[in-house]
Amino acid sequence: MAGMSLQSTPGPLSEDVVRRAPKVLLHDHLDGGLRPGTVADLAAECGHELPAPREELGRWFAESADSGSLERYLETFTHTVAVMQSASALTRVARECVEDLAADGVVYAEVRWAPEQHVEAGLSLDEVVAAVQQGFDEGVAAVEATGGVFVVRQLLTAMRHAARSQEIAELAVAWRDRGVTGFDIAGAEAGYPPTRHLDAFEYLHRENAHFTIHAGEAFGLPSIWEAIQWCGADRLGHGVRIVDDIEVADDGTVRLGRLAQYVRDKRIPLEMCPYSNVQTGAATSIAEHPIGMLTDLRFRVTVNTDNRLMSGTSMTREMTALSEAFGYGLAELQWFTVNAMKSAFLHFDERLALIDDVIKPGYAALAAESG
Ligand SMILES: O=c1[nH]cnc2c1ncn2[C@H]1C[C@H](O)[C@@H](CO)O1
Ligand SMILES: [Zn+2]
Numbered sequence: 001m002a003g004m005s006l007q008s009t010p011g012p013l014s015e016d017v018v019r020r021a022p023k024v025l026l027h028d029h030l031d032g033g034l035r036p037g038t039v040a041d042l043a044a045e046c047g048h049e050l051p052a053p054r055e056e057l058g059r060w061f062a063e064s065a066d067s068g069s070l071e072r073y074l075e076t077f078t079h080t081v082a083v084m085q086s087a088s089a090l091t092r093v094a095r096e097c098v099e100d101l102a103a104d105g106v107v108y109a110e111v112r113w114a115p116e117q118h119v120e121a122g123l124s125l126d127e128v129v130a131a132v133q134q135g136f137d138e139g140v141a142a143v144e145a146t147g148g149v150f151v152v153r154q155l156l157t158a159m160r161h162a163a164r165s166q167e168i169a170e171l172a173v174a175w176r177d178r179g180v181t182g183f184d185i186a187g188a189e190a191g192y193p194p195t196r197h198l199d200a201f202e203y204l205h206r207e208n209a210h211f212t213i214h215a216g217e218a219f220g221l222p223s224i225w226e227a228i229q230w231c232g233a234d235r236l237g238h239g240v241r242i243v244d245d246i247e248v249a250d251d252g253t254v255r256l257g258r259l260a261q262y263v264r265d266k267r268i269p270l271e272m273c274p275y276s277n278v279q280t281g282a283a284t285s286i287a288e289h290p291i292g293m294l295t296d297l298r299f300r301v302t303v304n305t306d307n308r309l310m311s312g313t314s315m316t317r318e319m320t321a322l323s324e325a326f327g328y329g330l331a332e333l334q335w336f337t338v339n340a341m342k343s344a345f346l347h348f349d350e351r352l353a354l355i356d357d358v359i360k361p362g363y364a365a366l367a368a369e370s371g
Contacts, residue, residue: 030113032307042083098139269343273306
């Protein structure tokens with residue numbers, strides 16, 4: 001593919017090669033990525049009743065989330081959120097998140113979660129953010145002690161059905177030099193358009209802060225249009241329904257509508273989460289996922305996990321499946337990874353350093369191995 005200059009190692013790639021390739025993750029929910037055993041431990045500690053025994057929990061989450069509807073998918077979070085109400089639980093989950101992502105070959109991650117959902121036992125918003133940051137710091141220290149590279153930032157999410165977005169946006173700004181790098185809104189999309197939270201987005205703009213918006217997942221183009229043109233989102237969470245504004249004629253000619261054209265021209269990053277979309281019904285299968293077409297059309301596509309527990313997934317699994325379905329090799333994986341790094345809410349010099357010192361040399365070493 002033009003612009004993918006890495007000496008091409010054609011796909012499909014083995015899972016082992018994909019795991020060792022440096023990867024960047026922009027869309028991963030902290031409360032969607034717990035280890036099943038940790039859910040069981042924490043539930044026992046706080047007395048929360050779980051729907052399945054420890055050894056069946058992983059399967060229970062994956063099967064319950066595999067529902068064809070975003071609303072039913074989201075119901076499973078009741079159990080993870082319930083066990084993440086103490087500082088020690090939040091710290092443990094955050095530390096394990098870093099350990100798991102590092103073991104999966106991720107080198108940079110932005111992990112999102114909704115502080116307002118973790119204050120039921122009396123912690124303040126500041127205390128919950130501090131507890132998560134403590135876990136991230138411990139996880140990074142452990143990775144660095146073994147000679148690894150791992151950079152992580154928090155994204156603070158406000159729930160779109162609730163009314164705390166201004167407060168959460170202010171929390172994100174207050175923490176911006178202490179590990180938080182942006183803001184997001186999540187939750188059921190239909191009936192809760194992004195413009196409900198316009199005040200928060202306008203505030204963030206005035207503060208020179210960054211945000212992404214879940215849009216174009218369970219609802220179509222109007223949601224994407226509002227997120228970009230009314231709210232000014234820097235990135236789109238999923239954005240998969242942008243294909244509704246793309247026409248492919250029988251002879252293969254492609255015509256982009258004005259919104260799709262705008263998204264591509266402005267290089268607005270799409271945080272695509274293939275397995276999650278198959279579970280919620282936003283895509284029918286990996287092979288038919290719009291990511292194939294959007295990549296061919298050179299939208300700024302990134303690959304993400306969304307919820308590793310609910311989707312039983314990892315960056316390695318997502319990318320291996322894409323490599324199998326679309327024949328992607330190392331050049332395409334590096335392209336997704338550089339796209340993601342360019343789109344991160346990290347300062348420009350730090351993004352560049354990770355691209356030049358970690359990502360490109362990592363892919364070059366893998367290409368040399370197989371070439
Ligand atoms: O894919 C998603 N779409 C909309 N909301 C989501 C998705 N995955 C997780 N969430 C919600 C449930 C979590 O409790 C919340 C904060 O991480 O974000
Ligand atoms: Zn999400």
